[in-house]
Structure formats: structure tokens, C-alpha cells
Amino acid sequence: MGGRWRSALMTAAGFVLLVLLWELAKLVLPDAGVSVGDTRVLPRTDDAAMPHVWTVLAQLGRPEVAVPGARLVGVAVAAAALFTLGLALGGLVLGAVLGMVLALVMLRFELVERAALPYVVLSQTVPLIAIAPLVAGWGGKIAILGWSWQPWASVMVISSYLAFFPVAVGMLRGLSSPIRADVELFRAMAAGWWTTLLRLRLPASVPHLLPALRLATAAAVVGAIVAEISTGTRGGIGRLIIEYAQSATGDPSRMYAAILGAAVLGLVAAGAVGLLDVGLRRYRGSVR
Amino acid sequence: MSRRPMLSRRPLRVFAVAAALAVSVAACTTTPEGGGSDTSGGGGAAAGGNQKVTLQLQWFVQGQFAGYLAAVDQGFYTDQGLDVEIKEGGVDIVPQTVLAQGQADYAIAWVPKALASREQGAGITDVAQVFQRSGTYQVSFADSGIASPADLRGKKVGNWGFGNEFELFAGMTGAGITPATDVTLVQQQFDMQALLSGEIDAAQAMSYNEYAQVLEATNPDTGQLYQPSDFTVIDWNDVGTAMLQDAIWANTERLSDPAYQETTVKFIAASLKGWAYCRDNLESCRDIVVKAGSTLGASHQLWQINEVNKLIWPAPSGAGLIDQAAWDRTVQVARTAVNADGQTVLTQDPDPEAFSNEYVQQALDLLKADGVDVVGSSYQPTEVTLNPGGA
Numbered sequence: 001m002g003g004r005w006r007s008a009l010m011t012a013a014g015f016v017l018l019v020l021l022w023e024l025a026k027l028v029l030p031d032a033g034v035s036v037g038d039t040r041v042l043p044r045t046d047d048a049a050m051p052h053v054w055t056v057l058a059q060l061g062r063p064e065v066a067v068p069g070a071r072l073v074g075v076a077v078a079a080a081a082l083f084t085l086g087l088a089l090g091g092l093v094l095g096a097v098l099g100m101v102l103a104l105v106m107l108r109f110e111l112v113e114r115a116a117l118p119y120v121v122l123s124q125t126v127p128l129i130a131i132a133p134l135v136a137g138w139g140g141k142i143a144i145l146g147w148s149w150q151p152w153a154s155v156m157v158i159s160s161y162l163a164f165f166p167v168a169v170g171m172l173r174g175l176s177s178p179i180r181a182d183v184e185l186f187r188a189m190a191a192g193w194w195t196t197l198l199r200l201r202l203p204a205s206v207p208h209l210l211p212a213l214r215l216a217t218a219a220a221v222v223g224a225i226v227a228e229i230s231t232g233t234r235g236g237i238g239r240l241i242i243e244y245a246q247s248a249t250g251d252p253s254r255m256y257a258a259i260l261g262a263a264v265l266g267l268v269a270a271g272a273v274g275l276l277d278v279g280l281r282r283y284r285g286s287v288r
Numbered sequence: 289m290s291r292r293p294m295l296s297r298r299p300l301r302v303f304a305v306a307a308a309l310a311v312s313v314a315a316c317t318t319t320p321e322g323g324g325s326d327t328s329g330g331g332g333a334a335a336g337g338n339q340k341v342t343l344q345l346q347w348f349v350q351g352q353f354a355g356y357l358a359a360v361d362q363g364f365y366t367d368q369g370l371d372v373e374i375k376e377g378g379v380d381i382v383p384q385t386v387l388a389q390g391q392a393d394y395a396i397a398w399v400p401k402a403l404a405s406r407e408q409g410a411g412i413t414d415v416a417q418v419f420q421r422s423g424t425y426q427v428s429f430a431d432s433g434i435a436s437p438a439d440l441r442g443k444k445v446g447n448w449g450f451g452n453e454f455e456l457f458a459g460m461t462g463a464g465i466t467p468a469t470d471v472t473l474v475q476q477q478f479d480m481q482a483l484l485s486g487e488i489d490a491a492q493a494m495s496y497n498e499y500a501q502v503l504e505a506t507n508p509d510t511g512q513l514y515q516p517s518d519f520t521v522i523d524w525n526d527v528g529t530a531m532l533q534d535a536i537w538a539n540t541e542r543l544s545d546p547a548y549q550e551t552t553v554k555f556i557a558a559s560l561k562g563w564a565y566c567r568d569n570l571e572s573c574r575d576i577v578v579k580a581g582s583t584l585g586a587s588h589q590l591w592q593i594n595e596v597n598k599l600i601w602p603a604p605s606g607a608g609l610i611d612q613a614a615w616d617r618t619v620q621v622a623r624t625a626v627n628a629d630g631q632t633v634l635t636q637d638p639d640p641e642a643f644s645n646e647y648v649q650q651a652l653d654l655l656k657a658d659g660v661d662v663v664g665s666s667y668q669p670t671e672v673t674l675n676p677g678g679a
Contacts, residue, residue, distance in 0.1 A: 032485070048481055048505070065578050066586045066679040076583070133380045137391050232348060232378020234581065242379070243348060243583045249479040249498075250505030251677045 011267075019053050026050055051253035059257045073254060076240065077261035084224050084236040085265050087152055089272070091159025092220040096213065098160065099167025106168075107175045107201070108193070117172075124165050128223065132158055132230035155227040155236065162223035163216040170212025174205025206283035210276065217273045221266050237262045338371035341555060344383040344392035348376050349580045351592030352496060352534070353396065354573050355418070355600075359562030361576045368554035374580075384412050387537055394555060399532035399615075400622045400633045401451045406642060407634055411540040414643035416556045416608035416651070417615075418563065419599040422530035424455050425499055426522040427483065428490040435520050437463035437527060443489035446476035447628070454633055456492060458529035458625035459522070473628050480505070484514075490522075496595035500588050504678045513676060529625070531618040533599070536608070540641055549647065557651035560607050564660055567597050567667055588678025594669055601664035608648040608662075615643060 026045045033049075034042035043049060060074030071079075102120065106113035135154045142149045178200050186196045228238030237258060244255040345353050356374060359365050365372040375392060377383060383395035384402040388410035397405075399414060406412055426445075428434035434443065437459040445460075445467075447453040460467050467473065474488045480502045483491035493499040499521070507514045524530040536556060542548040566573035574590045582589060600607055622633035655662050 044485060046485075048484065064583050065589075066675070067575065067578055070578075129380050133382070133385075136378070136381065137386070137389060230378055230380040232376050232381055234348075234376060239348075239378075240583075245478055246497075247501065247504075247584055247588065247678050249481055249484065249501035252479075254677075 022050065022053060026052065048250070048252065051251070051256055055253040056256045056260060059253045073257055077237070077258055080235065080237040080240040080258070081261040081265040084221075084228065084238065084262075085269060087155045087228075087236065088159055088217075088221045088224040088265075088269055090156045091224055092163050092213075092217055092269075092273075094156060095160035095163025095165075095216055095220060096167045099164040099169075099212075099216070100171050102164065102168045103171035103175060104197075106172050107197075113172070120165060120168055123161070128158065128162070128226050129230055131161065132227050135161075135227075136231040136233075151231065151233045152235070154231060155224055155233050158227035158230075159220045159223035162219035166212040166215035166219065167209070170208045170215075171205055174208030174212075175201045177208060178204045203283050206280050210280065213273055213276060214270065217269050218266065221269050225262060237265060338366060338369050339551060340373065341365070341370050341394070341551065342373045342375055342392045343555075344375045344377065344381070344386045344395040346377045346381075346383050346396055346398075346534075348378075348582065349374070349577065350497075350582045350584055351574070351577055351589050352596055354566045354577050354593045354596065355563030356396075356559055357562070357580045358565045358573050358576050359558045361579070362562065362565055364558040364561045364565070365555070368558045370551070370554055370558065372555070372558075384410050384537055387539055388412055390539070393539070393551070395537045396534050397537055398451075399535055399618050400454060402535070402537055403619070403622060403638050403642060404451065404633050406638060407636070412537045413540045413543060413641055414535045414610060415538045415543075415552055416536040416559070416648040417532055417610040417643075418536060418559070418608055419532070419534040419596070420603055420607075420611065420614065421599045422455060422524050422533055423495045423595065423599050424452075424524055424530075424533075425493045425495055426456055426459075426490050426524075427480075427493045427499055427502065428520050428522075429483075430518055430520050432489050432520075434490050434522070437522060438465065440490060441465050441470050444472045444474055444487070446474045446482055446488040446491040448476050448492050449628070451633065453492065453627055454621060454625045455524040455529045455531055457627050458621045459524060459527045461625060462527070462529060467626070467628065468630070495523075495598075496592040500591045500595075500674055500678065504585070504588060504674050504676060506676060513674065528617075529621055530614075531621055532610075532614055535610075538647075543644075552647045553650045553654065556608060556648050557654045560648075560651060560662060561655060561658075561660055563597075563600055563607060564655075564662065564664070566593055567601050567664055570594060570597075570670060585675065585678025587673065587675040591672040591674055591678075594672050597667070598669050601667035603663055604665070606648075606652045606662050607664070609652065610643050610645050610648070 029042055029045045031044065031046040033040050033044040047055070060072065060077065062073050063070040064073050064076050102116070106116060132154075135157050136151070138149045138154060175197075182200055183196065186200055191199070224236065225238035225241075227233070228236040229242055233239060241255060241258045241262065244258045245252075248255045343356060345356075349357060353374075356372075360372055360374065375386075382405070383392070384397045384405040386392050387395035388405070395412070396418075399417075402410075402412060402414070426434075426437075426440075432443070433439060440460055440463075445456070447456055457467050460471065465471060474482070476482060476488070476492055480491055480493065480498050482488045484502060484505055491498070493502070502519065503514055503516065505514055506512065507518065536559065538552050539548075543552070570590065570593055573593050574586065577589055577593070578586065584592070603609070605611065619634065619637060623635075623637070624632065626632055652662050
């Protein structure tokens with residue numbers, strides 16, 4: 001467990017370093033930033049562009065709107081981050097299942113692999129902003145077994161669209177990673193396709209799958225946030241960032257508070273997937 | 289490394305997979321157009337016997353859409369037998385496309401942008417011109433000496449692009465400036481920092497939003513908020529290149545359906561009643577918008593509704609009625625003004641079906657019979673005091 005503590009400590013140290021760097025930049029660099037000719041190479045550092053860290057934190061304790069009964073910015077950010085976390089994890093599960101099934105099908109039928117793999121790669125070159133309105137358009141048009149499509153479901157689908165890719169590719173790589181001798185041993189012992197899959201290929205895929213899942217988590221979080229921004233889905237952190245950015249002219253600290261929430265959300269999601277690491281530890285060393 | 293020594297020779301399994309896919313696709317059914325409801329012209333009957341109607345906005349709920357939110361909150365739609373669901377916009381949501389594709393019954397959109405979509409095949413009709421004036425400004429610091437479009441020559445001019453910039457380009461062209469060569473064009477962000485930090489000399493701003501943002505920022509020289517006297521504003525209504533903005537758009541094809549026609553009249557009537565409510569009850573209307581979930585500051589929101597009211601009221605011929613002259617000017621600018629990419633909004637005049645006063649006239653008659661003031665001849669805007677950051 002020592003290593004785990006150390007990595008947690010290093011994460012915290014990294015965060016502190018980032019805060020110090022931010023404040024140092026504000027202290028040292030000129031307010032107007034640094035420009036070479038007409039091109040700015042370093043950003044403006046005045047309070048209107050880079051608020052102090054404590055201004056951002058203080059923002060969390062202020063009411064969102066100056067009317068009685070309004071919730072605090074901190075509460076709003078936390079609620080939004082939690083909402084997006086749910087959608088991102090939903091998208092991750094959806095994407096992971098899809099990616100694994102796709103990998104299995106591609107493993108089983110070489111024809112499918114040859115036909116589908118280029119499209120799997122191609123799918124990631126289609127810009128998200130092109131897909132988002134399309135998927136958002138499902139709202140009110142599609143009903144699945146009597147359940148009508150909700151805006152958050154669009155966000156989840158878009159998030160899974162980004163998440164399935166690393167899983168599909170990583171899983172396929174993992175499933176086909178056992179060396180020839182192992183595969184031939186299984187064949188010599190008259191093991192069928194399913195037995196080989198369960199006893200050999202799946203365990204062997206774990207070391208490839210875990211990093212793929214980490215990538216997929218990051219992609220799912222980014223996908224969920226971008227999809228929220230793109231479709232304007234209420235409740236999530238992406239929407240909140242845009243909302244707060246609208247009033248960033250005088251004081252951008254509130255927007256940074258929301259961005260901070262998004263960063264914490266990413267860390268939590270990565271941590272949650274890190275737990276999988278622990279659960280699947282016994283397979284980690286099978287191919288090394 | 290060898291991969292998969294055991295190749296499948298069993299097409300049966302392929303068939304099984306295909307069959308499974310087919311079943312799962314069949315489980316997803318599509319509902320007919322009209323915002324998730326069955327369509328007897330604008331939607332079917334909801335639980336309470338009201339007709340379900342969806343309205344697609346251009347952006348998040350804010351004061352710009354106060355009238356529709358008030359009509360929901362005050363039950364004006366319900367009074368007309370409508371159960372209205374308001375769909376918020378987003379960065380990539382194009383309301384007129386959503387409408388044309390049948391995912392909403394009505395949409396709010398700027399006239400030039402909607403006409404551009406129409407030219408590309410979107411079957412939509414302007415049925416009520418809610419904002420009769422343009423809310424777009426070009427804002428500069430007073431000491432920059434920019435008081436008219438001609439003064440923009442040689443300056444750094446911010447603009448939003450994406451079809452929001454044509455009034456500015458028409459204004460500059462009208463003043464004898466060639467936008468592509470005589471000014472430095474800068475793509476503007478959502479916020480107004482570029483103007484305040486001096487990166488651009490003149491910034492595009494909506495009277496009801498970005499202009500308020502600069503007045504909510506602190507002037508570092510005085511320690512107080514910036515004052516209107518610190519700025520000069522070019523108002524395109526005065527220059528004569530103003531284009532029509534927020535209008536209620538309906539689906540052209542469905543307008544041939546008598547039931548949808550009737551719904552349209554009711555929808556416009558209740559919406560205009562909502563706007564009349566916001567004219568007469570500014571603060572209550574602000575509270576409705578905040579309650580609807582807008583996180584913009586309270587004073588900013590009040591400013592926004594007050595400014596939007598100015599774009600609607602007074603409406604001498606009746607709110608929502610499309611003024612032929614303003615329409616023609618919009619079309620003319622849309623056909624002639626060339627933006628930074630060398631494009632005009634429209635390449636040909638829109639056909640007569642692009643707008644119709646038929647339904648808004650019926651709606652106005654309904655409201656007048658009801659005793660609602662749809663002209664607002666005595667309307668006076670209030671003075672809104674903005675707080676720092678719009679709080």
C-alpha cells in the first residue's frame with residue numbers, strides 16, 4: 001500500500017505546485033502578457049484574465065444568484081460535477097461494453113475485423129460537434145420500449161462514442177496477445193474457441209485492457225463535458241462552465257471555479273477506474 | 289504471434305449476430321414528428337387534456353426569452369389549452385434546423401440566419417416578429433473617437449462571425465469602408481475582455497447582454513464600475529443597417545394543416561401575452577427567469593429584460609406583426625452585405641412563404657378582445673442599476 005500512498009501524495013504535491021506556478025505567473029509576468037511582435041506567447045495575467053486562487057475558492061461560498069434562496073456556487077459546481085460524473089461513468093460502461101463486444105466479434109470473425117476496424121478508427125476522426133446535434137436530435141424522436149429519449153441520454157451516448165474506441169482497440173490487441181505456443185497448447189488439448197477465450201485470451205487481455213480503460217475514462221469525461229456544452233444539456237458541469245463564462249467579463253473567478261470542478265471530476269473518475277486495477281490485480285502479471 | 293488459429297466456418301453464427309442486432313433495432317421505435325407527441329397539428333393531447341407543444345430556444349434560458357417563460361409560469365399557454373415545453377439551446381443547436389426536422393413545433397431564431405437556412409431547404413415560416421428592433425451594438429471606449437461606422441477605418445474591429453456580423457459589415461460598407469482591407473477584423477469571444485483590455489477598439493455587443501457585461505466590470509482607473517459615458521455605442525437601428533432578430537418560426541409544411549394553424553395562433557397569442565406581462569411586471573418577470581434556472585446575475589437579468597422590452601415595445605401596429613419595410617431592409621442587407629469570408633447571407637430573395645402575418649394578426653385580435661394591451665404606446669423603460677458582475 002506504500003506505493004499507493006506515495007502516488008496520492010505526489011498527486012497532491014503536483015496540485016500544490018500547479019497553484020504555486022499559477023500565482024508565480026501572476027506575480028512575475030506583466031499584466032498584459034508577453035507578446036513577440038503581434039503574437040502573444042504568454043497569456044494576460046491580470047485579475048480579469050487569471051484570478052487569484054483564493055478568489056476562485058472564495059467564489060465557491062457565494063450564492064449563485066443574488067436572490068433569496070439561491071444555492072451556493074460550490075453546491076452548484078458539486079451537483080453539476082456529480083451529474084456529469086454519472087453520465088461519464090454511464091458512457092464509459094456503455095462504451096466499454098460496446099468496445100469489448102466489438103473486440104470479441106472482430107476476434108471471432110476476421111472478416112468483421114477487416115471490414116470494421118477502419119471504420120472504428122474513422123469514427124474517432126469525425127468531430128464531436130458534428131455528431132452532437134445529431135444525437136441530441138434523437139430527443140423526442142426515439143422511444144425504446146416505451147421510454148422516451150432524454151437529453152442526458154444523448155450526452156451519455158456521445159460520451160460512450162469516445163470511450164468505446166480505446167477499449168475496442170486495446171481489447172482486440174489484448175485478446176490476440178497470447179503467444180503461439182500457448183494457443184497451440186490449448187488446441188492440442190482440444191480446447192474449443194470459448195474455452196480458449198475464457199482461460200487464455202481474456203486473462204491475457206487484462207494488462208492491455210486496463211490502460212485502455214483509463215484512456216476511455218478520460219475520453220468519456222471529456223466527451224460528456226463537450227456534449228453538454230454542445231447540446232446545452234442542463235445539470236452538468238460543461239453547461240455550468242459556459243453559463244459562468246457568460247459573465248466572465250468583469251470577474252472570471254466563477255468560471256474557474258466550475259473548471260476546477262471539472263478537473264476534480266476527472267480525477268475522481270480516473271480514481272474510480274484505478275480501483276479496477278486493484279480488483280484485477282491477479283491478472284496483471286500474466287503477460288509481461 | 290499468430291492470431292486466431294481457429295477461423296469460423298459457421299455462417300450460422302453470423303446470422304445469429306445479425307438477428308440479435310435486428311431485434312435490438314426493432315426495439316427502438318421512432319415516434320412521429322412533433323416533439324415526441326402524436327401530431328394532430330402541433331402535438332397530441334397530454335394528460336390534462338392540453339396539447340403538447342415544444343419550443344426550441346437559441347440559447348440557455350435568460351431574459352432574452354422572458355416572455356415565453358412568463359407565459360409558461362403565468363399559465364397563459366395553459367389558458368389556450370397548450371402544454372408548452374421549452375427546449376434550451378446550446379452551442380451547436382440550430383433552432384431552425386431542429387424545427388425543420390420536426391423535433392420542435394416552434395423555434396426562436398434571428399431572421400437572417402433562419403432565412404439562410406430556409407434558402408438551403410429548411411421549411412420554416414416567420415409567424416411572429418417578436419423583436420421589432422435590432423439589439424446589436426458596436427461598442428468602443430469614448431476616448432477612441434469611434435462615433436459612427438466611418439470612424440472604424442483603420443481600427444481593430446471585433447465581430448462574432450457565424451452570421452451575427454452582417455449589420456456591422458453592411459454599416460461599414462455603407463460608410464465607404466472595405467471591411468477586408470480598411471479595418472483589422474478580430475474574431476470575438478463570448479465575453480468583452482478584449483475590449484476592456486484594449487486588444488480591440490470596437491466590440492460587437494448585444495444591448496441586453498454584452499453591453500451590460502462591460503457596465504458590470506470595474507474600471508481600474510476609478511475603482512468603480514464603468515459608466516455608459518465611458519463608451520460610445522453605434523446602434524445599427526440608427527445607422528439603418530439593422531436586421532430583424534428574434535422571431536417565432538413555424539414549420540411551413542405543417543402550416544397547411546388547420547389544426548396546426550389554430551395551435552400557431554394560440555401559441556403566438558399566449559407568447560405575446562407573456563411579453564406584455566414582462567413589460568408591465570419587470571421584477572416578477574426577472575424572478576421567473578431566475579426560477580427557470582438562469583444563473584446570470586439578478587441585476588444583469590433585470591437589465592436584460594428591460595432592454596429586450598425596448599426591442600418589442602412600443603409596437604405601434606401590434607406586437608409580433610412583421611413590418612414589411614423592416615423585413616425588406618433585412619433581406620436587402622442579407623443580400624448585399626459581404627462578410628469577412630466574402631459571403632452574403634442570402635443569394636436570392638426569399639419566397640413569399642418566408643413570413644406570414646396571418647396568424648399573428650388573429651392572435652392580436654384574440655388578445656385585444658381579451659383586453660390585453662398589445663401596442664404598449666405608454667411603455668417607458670426603467671433605469672436598471674447594474675451591480676458588479678451583474679449580481
